[in-house]
Amino acid sequence: MKIIGISAYYHDSACALIEDGKIIAAAQEERFSRIRHDYSFPKKSLEFCLEFGSVKIEDIDAVVFYDKPWLKFERIVETYYSQVPRGFELFKQGLPIWLKEKIFLEKQIRKFIPSQVPIKFSNHHLSHASSAFFPSPFQNACIITMDGVGEWATTTIGVGSNNKLKLIQQMDYPHSVGLLYSSFTQFAGFKVNSGEYKLMGLAPYGNVNSDRVVKLLELFNEICHVYDDGSIWLNPDYFEYSHSLKMINTTVWEDLLQIKSRPLESELTQEICDFALAAQLFLEKIVLKVATHAKKITGEVNLCLAGGVALNCVANGKLIREKIFDQVWIQPAAGDAGGAVGCALGYYFSLGHVREVMDTDGMQNAYLGPEYNDQQIKNELERLNIKYHEFSEINKYCEAASELIINENVIGWFQGRMEFGPRALGNRSIIATALSESMQSRINLKIKKREGFRPFAPVVMYEDMQKISSSIIDSPYMLITDHINEDLLVGNPVDVEKLSLNEKRALKKSIFPAITHVDKSARFQSLKKEVNEKLHLVLSKVKEKKKWGICVNTSFNVRGEPIVESPLDAISCFFHTDMDCLCIGSFIVHKSEQDEQVVSYFLENSKKFELD
């Protein structure tokens, strides 16, 4: 039985194909359209899924949409009536789109799906929960989903057992952990719906236990009341999202918190760093309470997580270390894109099909997107007059790549199937040595062209994982932040709290300066040989030469650009940044060997992306 799952019309639209309960293909539309967080109907992703699965749309048994738009509409209308006349402008702006596209969604989808294929509708949080439980390695589990908002629900607790899944408790809009964190994001001067992970990355620059952080945590209770079971009540005096395009009125927050909000893109002050830290700690408090309550009411020992809040790797790390549950599995595409996988799986198992639980998990390391063979890559390189070195042996290829890495070259790494979800996990990545002190600012400023404070995450060969961070057993999806082992750290001066953000960033914190955050943590990806043989071999060769099988692994894109999908995207991104080499398929391209006309062609024709 073949099922297509679709998520669209909010943000991060995506399509997935499953066959007899197995995920065959999945991809986000932004990768093809080159529009970050593209929310339009995932036409190109659908074409890819059908082509990859060698199936025609007429032969699909059902198309499942990830939420129920009319319930969302009901929520918007009800919220409008409860806010009259405050929400009129927002309602007036939103109504034409809702009438044209969203409530008559079936008509929209029908433009792409022939009449003989049934269209089904899931529920937003049921789709998230299904994406968390059905691909998980657990027979039975508790499931927690947390995001901004679906139809009405913003947090749910559910129970999964074999092929059955039931949501047993939910918290509804307007009380939302995701919208609270987005409100913090707006106050700190980052873009809502894309800057949340920057706020998380900024938090470690805050001064722990400082009077300001303690005071902010106390004042946040006025904005958001947290109950013992983790449910929250957001004080409507402090929020605007139900009747305006903004999350909050910053002046009201400034009056309460006695600190200034930060205008977009302006300088980062210690005050804002402390605010980011308090916001992160407040979120963690809620997540831990929800998890404790969920454990109490379900009695399960395993936990599955999804929804946008599950992308907060620092909170995930804390949740795992608290050992509320024996085992935790997090859907790598935890945001709305993952809903496409979830709704398709949810529908399939709702028909009573048997679920096979795998030792690893059903996400296949998130390598669910398109791939390109060597001939296709070679054709593209030759068409563009790019000089390359071709390798017929994987061992020699990885030897050459590792040599480039240890000599401090920054490498574009394009191999195999593209990842599904927001993380690059070693197939569409930028790879560099973790040992260099200048690498973080070089990649941030000259290659990714993004804010200098942002940390980079490492990919670590599985065999070295515990030697680098002893509490992590496995972290295949780069969704857990944890501390680097004490013996690898380099001590801070005593007055570290008095240092500026840039001084803190420049401190050497461990023997892996390029990937160690200011609080001596890192967001780890552990990599097993069977998951990605080529990159694992590179890591083992780096280890032979430099003692540790660890590298920087950041997504292959520049700020505001979706991660590269095709060889042309990769070549273009490579040429208009300061990357040194491109390892693509069986080929290695050195920028220094290229004709000047080739380099200037890409520099002149590079697409500009709107900053995120």
Ligand SMILES: [Fe+2]
């Ligand atoms: Fe969601």
